[in-house]
Amino acid sequence: MKLVGYARVSTVEQNLDLQISALRAAGCSAIFADQGVSGADFHRPGLRKALRQLSDGDMLAVWRLDRLGRSLVDLIQTVNGLSKRGCEFRSLTEKIDTSSSGGRLLFHVMGAMAEFERSIISERTKAGMEAAKARGARIGRRPSMTSEQTEMARRAVDIDLVSVPEVAASYGVHPKTLARLLRGGIC
Template identity: 35%
Template sequence: MAIYGYARVSTTDQDLTLQREALMVAGCLVVREEKVTGTTRSGRSELRTLMEFLQPGDTLMVTRIDRLARSIGDLQDIVRELKAKGVALKATEQPIDTSTAAGKAFLDMLGVFAEFETNLRRERQLEGIAKAKAEGVYKGRKPKLDRATILALKAEGLGGSEIARRLKIGRTSVYRLLRSA
C-alpha cells in the first residue's frame, strides 16, 4: 500500500514545484509530472503510466481534482478505473477521498465545476476573438502557405518535394496547392 502523486500544469511555462512539494509532504513515494492540457486524457503519458502501475490498496494523490481531469467524463472514467483496481483517490487541498461516500460525492461536484470552468473559459475566448474580428484587430494565424512563392519555385522547375523542403512545409500541402492552381 503506497501513495503515488500526480502533478499537472497546462503549459510548459507553468511550474510544478508547489504541487510536487505538497504531494511529497502528503507522503507520496513517487510523483509523476506532466505539462499538458487536462481537457483530455490523450497525450498524458505520465497519467497512463501511473494508471497501469497502481496496485490494489495504493492511493493516487493530487493537489486538486482539476489537476487530474477537466471534464466530468474523464474524471468519472479515471475514478471508475481506479475503483476497479482497488485504488483510492485523494487530494491534498480538497476533502476528496474516494474510499468514503462523502468524499466521492464531493469529487463528483468538483468535477462538474471543473468542466463548467473550462467551458466558461472557452466561451470567453471565443467572445474575445469575435470582438477582435469585429474591430478588425484579429486576423487569425498567418497562413503557412505562400501561394506566390510556391508557384514561383515551381516555375523555376523545382518539384514538390524540393519546394516543401525549402519552405519547411508538408509535401502534400505543396501538391494540393499546385493542383488547385
C-alpha cells in the same frame, strides 16, 4: 493501505517541487510524475506507473484535481477505474477523499465546476473571435504565400515543369504547404 502520489506539470520549465512536497507531507509512499505533459495528453507514463502501483485498498493522491486530467470525463473515468479496482482517490487542495460518500459527491461537483469554467472560457474566446471577424480582423495564421506567389508557383510547376519541392524551397515553404495551396487551398 498504500498512498501513491501523482504530480504533473504541462511544460518542462515548470517545477514539480510544490506538488511533490505536498504529496510527501500527505504521506505518499511513492510519487510518480510527468513533466512537460498536458493533462489532455493520453500518453502520461508517470500516471500509468502510479496506477500500476495501486492494488485493492490503496489510494491515489494528487495535489489538485486538474493535475489528474483536464476534462470532467477524463477525471471521472480515471476515478471510476480506481473504484472498480477497489482503490480510492484523494485531491489535497480541494480536500476530496473518495473513501467517504461526501468525498465522492464533492469530487463530482468540483469536476463539474471545473468543466463549466473551461466551457465558459471557450465560449468567451469564440465570441471574441467572432467579434473580431465582424470588425474585419483576420483570425489565424498569416498566409504562407500571397495569391501572386501561389500563381507564380503554379506556373512554375505546370508550365516550366519544376518539381514541387524545388518551388517550395524557393519560397521557403514546406512542399506539403505548396501542394495544398496549388490544390486550391487558402493562401
